[in-house]
Amino acid sequence: MEAPATPSGDDGPADGVGRRPRHAAAPSRARASWDALLIRRTMAEIAPLADKVTSYFYALLFVRHPELRPLFPPAMDTQRDRLLRALLTAAEHIDNAPVLVDYLRTLGRGHRKYGTRPEHYPAVGACLIGALSAYATHTWNPQTEAAWGRVYATISQVMIEAAETDGRATPPWWHAEVVTHDLRTPDVAVITLRPDQPYPFLAGQYASVETPWWPRVWRHYSFASAPRADGLLTFHVRAVPAGWVSHALVHRACPGDVVRLGPPVGSMSVDHATDSGLLCLGGGTGIAPIKAMVEEVAEYGARRPVEVFFGARNDHDLYDIDTLLRLRQAHPWISVRSVIDREDRHLHDAVRAGGPWRDYDAYLSGPPGMIRSGVSVLQALGVPARRIRHDPVDDLVVIGS
Numbered sequence: 001m002e003a004p005a006t007p008s009g010d011d012g013p014a015d016g017v018g019r020r021p022r023h024a025a026a027p028s029r030a031r032a033s034w035d036a037l038l039i040r041r042t043m044a045e046i047a048p049l050a051d052k053v054t055s056y057f058y059a060l061l062f063v064r065h066p067e068l069r070p071l072f073p074p075a076m077d078t079q080r081d082r083l084l085r086a087l088l089t090a091a092e093h094i095d096n097a098p099v100l101v102d103y104l105r106t107l108g109r110g111h112r113k114y115g116t117r118p119e120h121y122p123a124v125g126a127c128l129i130g131a132l133s134a135y136a137t138h139t140w141n142p143q144t145e146a147a148w149g150r151v152y153a154t155i156s157q158v159m160i161e162a163a164e165t166d167g168r169a170t171p172p173w174w175h176a177e178v179v180t181h182d183l184r185t186p187d188v189a190v191i192t193l194r195p196d197q198p199y200p201f202l203a204g205q206y207a208s209v210e211t212p213w214w215p216r217v218w219r220h221y222s223f224a225s226a227p228r229a230d231g232l233l234t235f236h237v238r239a240v241p242a243g244w245v246s247h248a249l250v251h252r253a254c255p256g257d258v259v260r261l262g263p264p265v266g267s268m269s270v271d272h273a274t275d276s277g278l279l280c281l282g283g284g285t286g287i288a289p290i291k292a293m294v295e296e297v298a299e300y301g302a303r304r305p306v307e308v309f310f311g312a313r314n315d316h317d318l319y320d321i322d323t324l325l326r327l328r329q330a331h332p333w334i335s336v337r338s339v340i341d342r343e344d345r346h347l348h349d350a351v352r353a354g355g356p357w358r359d360y361d362a363y364l365s366g367p368p369g370m371i372r373s374g375v376s377v378l379q380a381l382g383v384p385a386r387r388i389r390h391d392p393v394d395d396l397v398v399i400g401s
């Protein structure tokens, strides 16, 4: 979702690939819905050819604009997926302006760390339309091209404005020095960082991290502690197979090394306006944001039921259970249950046995499969969808890799 590529912006013709003049009238509802229909048709046609379309898009971009190549990572594998996911997400919410705008603003802010500038957007937009038109051969026509031009213009305008607004208050990225590096298991490290300037975030959020060993390769990690008075940040990192960044962080990083951090993102934060109970499911290193949220609730001082289920493959993988148990000792209204996988019993079985959870707010963090099945289990147990929170499952594919 964080391709330093997508939407465009210039002062081109209204129906071309460009940025709508700042004060231009918004398209009518009818036109917006018609555009949405045409965009969805294109997306449906190219879905089975997604890899080819994105490869062709980047080939066009780098041939036409070689000066943009340094903004992207040397190996483009994950990058390709991100562009497509960003487009799919935008297409999915195209009729839901508040959700779409919120998503695009986050995307625009996140692009600042790549060095994306307003003048890059038209170049990207023209190549995107070039790639779509080459593959969506059944649905592409002048009306579809015009619809893409308008939608892309709106998307790029939202992203550019969000980046400009953000630029007035925050840096595009933060440098952060490794202060401690604690190898808790052969492949899990708990790493503490000191950012070079204040880094405001909420427990439950996550950030992109770039290491000095893999420039321009960014991966997401959730904060493992609530905001601290000393400003330090903590991450839990598991070195996963073929995970360049995670391997570097676990096996190479030492105190004194400096990484870069993108802005905090994510909406899985605790609502302190209610005193409902919290049901928290953490799988493996997915326990990180759960721990941060539990710490925040404890600091907040409200005595509300907090029920944590920590799923792990084996005892070693309960690498942070002691911290959770200390929290429980200090705050008896917190309950912590560890669940080691067994053939006949998994994390969700323990959750099922522990209810009822109807009146709880539920938070899930862990592997995508755990989140998907966890949501179904909780809904079957009567927890309404609006009370179930987790990070976007697509982002988790690259969280921690």
Ligand SMILES: NC(=O)C1=CN([C@@H]2O[C@H](COP(=O)(O)OP(=O)(O)OC[C@H]3O[C@@H](n4cnc5c(N)ncnc54)[C@H](O)[C@@H]3O)[C@@H](O)[C@H]2O)C=CC1
Pocket: 206, 222, 238, 282, 283, 284, 285, 286, 287, 288, 289, 310, 311, 312, 313, 314, 317, 339, 341, 346, 347, 348, 364, 365, 366, 367, 368, 369, 370, 371, 373, 374, 390, 391, 396, 397, 398, 399, 400, 401
């Ligand atoms: N904000 C978030 O949601 C975060 C997600 N993660 C993700 O969490 C994962 C952690 O990786 P590992 O520590 O290797 O986890 P893992 O693969 O060892 O799984 C940990 C535990 O999760 C549960 N689990 C896993 N798959 C399940 C399924 N399909 N159904 C039910 N329960 C399941 C089991 O209890 C398992 O022991 C990574 O995929 C990482 O991207 C990590 C940090 C934050």
